[in-house]
Amino acid sequence: MTSPSPVSFYRQPLTMNPRRALTRLVAVFAMGGLALTSIPVSAQDNSDARIRKLESEVRALQRRVFPGSDGRFFEPEITPGEAATRTTGAASTTAVTDILARLDALEGQIQRLTSQTEVNTNALSLLDTRLAALEVTTVAAGAETGVGAGTPAATQNNMSAMTGGASSTPAASAPAAAATGPSATRLAAVQTIAKPQTDDPADDEYSYGFRLWEAKFYPEAQQQLTMFVEKYPSHWRATYGRNLLGRAYLDDGKPGEAAPWFLRNYQADKSAARSGDSLLFLGETMIAMDDTSRACIALAEFGDTYPALATGRLQSQYEAARKRVTCN
Template identity: 65%
Template sequence: MLAVAATVATSPVPALAQDSNSEARLRKIEAEIRALQRNVFPSSDGRYFEPQISNDGTAQPATTGTSSTTAVTDILARLDAMELQMQRLTSVTEENANAVSQIQSRLALLEASPGAGAGLAGTIEPDQPSVTDSNLSAMAGEGTSETTQQSATTPAATGPSAERLAAVQEITKPQTDDAADDEYSYGFRLWNAGFFPEARQQLSSFVESYPSHWRATFGRNLLGRAFLDDGMPEEAARWFLRNYQSDRTAARASDSLLFLAESMIAMEDTRRACIALAEFGETYPAIASGRLMNRYEANRRKVTCEG
């Protein structure tokens, strides 16, 4: 009887020790996941939560309420919560990996082409120094360069014919409550009628007078087209580049980038044309497969790009 009593008294000890170890390990894993989760998902104000792991590697006890569930169901519920947290962390990791992959692909494209880093921000003329955003105004002209002003005022310098003056005067200028939009619309009407020099003069005045108007991106893009359609791709490229770099999310930034490639094609600069086309397809995939798809594909057929 004494032997049986001793056996009964001592037999639960290993099981209790094992349960205690399992519980400690489970709490440590949960604390580590919470610390990792707070590092990946910061609070709404951008500050990170303090990790729940002490300097000695032990987990700080989590505050829990009184549970009416059994030990087994409690462990299962906690394991389910851990699996959900791991899924969220895995999802974020995959998204970050995809973003890094896209950045690496773009860098590889730039490194594969010598001088490509200045390809879009570089000068149009090869004998001029490379241009960055700080001196973009010198390359893009900002509507004040000598070449641009001379080109925009060519009709006045040479003296348009009486027939041309009469035809231009037939194009009426809108009169609405938005004076800036009227200026742009008048330039558009001149361009649409084929009066490119007059359109350039009007649009140059518009972008200089209303640089912050919502139509400004339309004006810079259309000014580039007024040069391009008139057989002046070099001046056109400056305006297209300026409009694209001013705000790449603007309504006509994508158009300017594609027309920049078209200008490079007209200048027989295949390398920069390919850079612009690749940038357009990567930055504006929805537009490349939608609104500007036909023009994009037509320009791609005109050049042979590596890769």
Template identity: 65%
Template sequence: MGMNFTRAAFASLALAGLAVPAAASAQDTTTEARLRKAEAEIRALQRQVFPGGDGRYFEPQITAQQQQGGTTNAPSTTAVTDILARLDAMESQIARLTSQTEENTNAIAQLGTRLGALEVTSSAAASAAQATPAPISAATPTPAASRPSPTPAPAASRPAGPTAERLAAVQAIAKPKTDNAGDDEYSYGFRLWEAGFFPEAQQQLTMFVEKYPRHERISYGRNLLGRAYLDDGKAKDAAPWFLKNYQTDKQGARAPDSLLYLAEAMMAQKDTKRACIALAEFGETYPAVASGRLKSQYEGDRAKVKCT
């Protein structure tokens, strides 16, 4: 039984030894065919990328030594080693082709950019040349007969300033100097208005209301500024100050006065509708003042217009 087992094992080993070379041979044949096909495709690709097909880019099919009938003394290699060497060569060629393709693509893109910029520059230069008139030579003056006669410039109109007498009268009005700077500014504006210097009062009171918007006399200041315009015959400029003084603080010391003077400013502008609205608002909002401190003015204003 031991002899039979030995013979059977030996036979199996023999069969295996015969099968391996056969399988390896078939595999080598398939691999060789694939390699030859890949190499042919690479050569075709080389001819497309590098036209000219000279020795700078293609390895010759037959070397000079082979043409002379010589033989190489390179050591023999196994089939696997030959395949690996050929695969390495193919990978190197593919890498070179890829690199060259990228370089060509970049060069073409840069060339297109430069051409586009050149076209834009040329177009701009042509447009500028067409728009720019030809310069007139300084050496050739225009004949006197063809030159238009100069037109005299109109004399600048200068507003008449205040007379010396007015300046002296304004300067004669003393400005108060106390510890309350805001009150001093308002009082000075009041004195100018009271003396009939309305433009000067307008300037002074405008400065006061802008510089001291929270002063205790701000209601007096806005109302008096409106009166300085109204008394100066500038009802249109007076109305906004009266309205602002009323709307900003309806409980202000001079808010009722401003609403009544607003009606008078509307009358001066022949705006009866708004004048009647202001009078009605005054009567409804300040009934005590309408029958007390400002009764005569209120009744006089109502008599001037016919309100429905």
């Protein structure tokens, strides 16, 4: 006998015996419960596999939909920085290399321009010195012949610029002797002066000029020291060379040609080794040119700027110069 289906059961009239109807209802639900408990046991494993598959597909979908670094969904396999490096690494390297190359080129150009500027500055300085010496010589010669007596010498202008005031025109130095060729005896004597040969050619040139000056070969010393200061203007001996060149002219009886070198050495670097010496010699040069006003200015400047020299190494020379002139 087949059990009635729930549908047919509910469709039966309610005139059935209640006890019998309840028994049938319990039987129907019992059969349904057995069917429901037997089905999930076989389908549960399949459902778990499908859920795991869905979860993996969702994670894959998240990687496409959310490519950012939001940790709520998944741990990113490639960070944004790494991705940018992988995609633009070659281009960035090329750009940086190009910038560095251009900076190297600019630095090279700046170095060349700086070198050329220094060369031009030294050339202009030497040209100014030559012009100053030429003007002083021209004025000295004009004072003897009566030509150009009203033109101030370059040394006077430089002193005015240094002290901020004007002064009278200095007397011209004695005319130079007529240029004559050196005698054989003099040439032989000059050749006995040995020129040093060391690892410093600039110092050798200065030392040779010093030896010529020390032996009182003043014209030869003037020529040698002029060559040295023009060829090596930045050498540490340059301050010695300019000062000694002024002394070579002064000792040769040419104060008008000595003054520009003393003034230039003082103005080039007031802290140099021989700048104080040059200022004191400039005062003595002005005394030799009978320019009392400028001599006093130079001596006063020396005493104020170099008190250690005025009371030390150059004290006797400074006091002797002050005794030769009366200053207000």
